[in-house]
Amino acid sequence: MNPARxxxxxVGKLRKRWVSDGLALYLKRLPGLQIVELKDSTPAREAEAVLLALRPDEQLxxxxxxxxxxxxxxxxxxLEGLGSERLAFVIGGADGLDPALKARARWLLSLSPMTFPHELARLLLVEQLYRAQTIQQGGPYHKA
Known part of the structure; x- marks a missing residue:
């Protein structure tokens, strides 16, 4: 997995310092990973913003x-099976992702059957991307 891809x-801004601190830690470990914040609104407007931000070569x-x-x-x-494809993970706002955006996605990922605030979901996803990288590299971070 190449974080630069x-x-x-x-959707939404970070408001909790402890989440920002956690993200900063993992972003140092995943150089090249980009986070783009989009304004929260209705699911339909959020979907429009996502599609405008999505690059033509990215898989949603x-x-x-x-x-x-x-x-x-x-x-x-x-992630390893996707090879060198560019990926854009999307975390929606309070009402989740618009159905049309879900239909457009290459695949849908659930972090848990539980629902999390978008800030926490962001931190959990970035940690799991770091964990995936260390698993692929055979590093000691992940303990099975």
Missing amino acids: IRLLA IGLSEEGDQLGSVQLAQR
């Missing part, structure tokens, strides 16, 4: 409670 499109991966629930090793394998 991954972007996170996240939507975070949704009805998405695939993968273990960390499975996520690492799925």
Whole structure:
């Protein structure tokens, strides 16, 4: 997994310092990973903003409670299977992703059957991307 080929499109701003601190830690470990914050609005307007921010060569991966629930090793394998494709993970606002955006996604990923605030989902996703990288590299971070 090459973090430079991954972007996170996240609806809403970070308001909690501890989340910002956690993200800063993982972003240092994932040089090249970009996070793009989008203004929160209605799901339809958020979807428009996502599509405007999406690059033509990026595959959209939507975070949704009805998405695939993968273990960390499975996520690492799925990302490795995508090879050198550019990826854009999308975290929606309070009302989730617009159905049309979900339909456009290459695949949907669920971090848990539970629902999390978008800030926490952002931190969890970035940690799992770091974990996936260390799994692929055989590093000691992930303990099975």
